[in-house]
Amino acid sequence: MQQVQAVVALGKGQPVTLTTINIPDPGPGEAVVKIQACGVCHTDLHYREGGINDDFPFLLGHEAAGVVESVGDGVTDLVPGDFVVLNWRAVCGECRACKRGEAQYCFNTHNAKQKMTLAEDGRELSPALGIGAFAEKTLVAAGQCTKVDPQARAAAVGLLGCGVMAGIGAAINTGAVTRGKSVAVIGCGGVGVAAIAGSALAGASPIIAVDIDPKKLAKAKEMGATHTVDSSQVDAVEEIKRISAETYPGADGADVVIEAVGRPETWKQAFYARDLAGTVVLVGVPTPDMSVPEIPLIDVFGRGGSLKSSWYGDCLPSRDFPMLVDLYQQGRLDLDAFVTEEIGIGDIEAAFEKMHHGDVLRSVVVF
Structure with missing residues (x-):
């Protein structure tokens, strides 16, 4: 001892x-x-x-x-x-x-x-x-x-x-973000910014960062966000849809929306901000008293796609840590x-x- x-x-x-x-x-x-x-x-x-x-x-x-x-x-x-x-x-x-x-x-x-x-x-x-x-x-x-x-x-x-792996993994592992997909990240603290970095690493575009703090949005831009949305000033859902449609005409939202806050109201935004058959990833940690917001079941059925939660970015440390450290050493992350x-x-x-x-x-x- x-x-x-x-x-x-x-x-x-x-x-x-x-x-x-x-x-x-x-x-x-x-x-x-x-x-x-x-x-x-x-x-x-x-x-x-x-x-x-x-x-x-x-x-x-x-x-x-x-x-x-x-x-x-x-x-x-x-x-x-x-x-x-x-x-x-x-x-x-x-x-x-x-x-x-x-x-x-x-x-x-x-x-x-x-x-x-x-x-x-x-x-x-x-x-x-x-x-x-x-x-x-x-x-x-x-x-x-x-x-x-x-x-x-x-x-x-x-x-x-913990946090960086949770965010990168929420994008790459849980959300299956790849080239040709659009991504929105709601909440740009450490985990959200890591999700943006992971989306950039995977080649996604556009990558839309959503927050109410200009400092966090500026950091998101540094880490790979192509667009930023101040949700205290505009409707985040409508902005995500508008930006996604600029790149992919006919899109009705982002292919993958990552919720990195852990609150019912932002999860509901993520639900409606994704494209048809898109994916929502919850990586923000809610408190035990929070519940899924009321959403008509027909909307869940009618929009299709996947509603996922991500624990630790669905990572396998023995697989993911050495790979990400190598990318860091190469200057790519x-x-x-x-x-x-x-x-x-x-x-x-x-x-x-x-x-x-x-x-x-x-x-x-x-x-």
């Missing part, structure tokens, strides 16, 4: 605390990873606010990259010194999804079995998304470690651990653009505040 510094949420709504935690030596199937960088994601704030569950204290942080320090018995595909991006989809290989060759839908993803604890009183910690990477080191299941090019910048590629600032481990509360005001795509803790 060893002790390290880490950021913990001790109670609902309380400011986070920098404290000492205990990291067990890795057991069978586990690994200890020395963290190099970890992004500050909105999900971490959800944990702190009690929006996920009440299993306090939480060890926050999950968008991380680092170096494997040690591994437990039975781990054969990792060795100390491997540079890895951490993920929360360590697939089991045994469930129905895995056995039918669709491990990206694994029903039984797993985490480390041992618990990290608070040094002061031994209380067990609940690691965010089974990772807990606002820490100098963390304990994870070996399957949560994906080896990537060790020359890559940790602060950038670590973001594949600008992951650096998602890193608004690099901060220290003591600056996370300030980063939460900047997130509230929409001032950052990602603040990244660098160790």
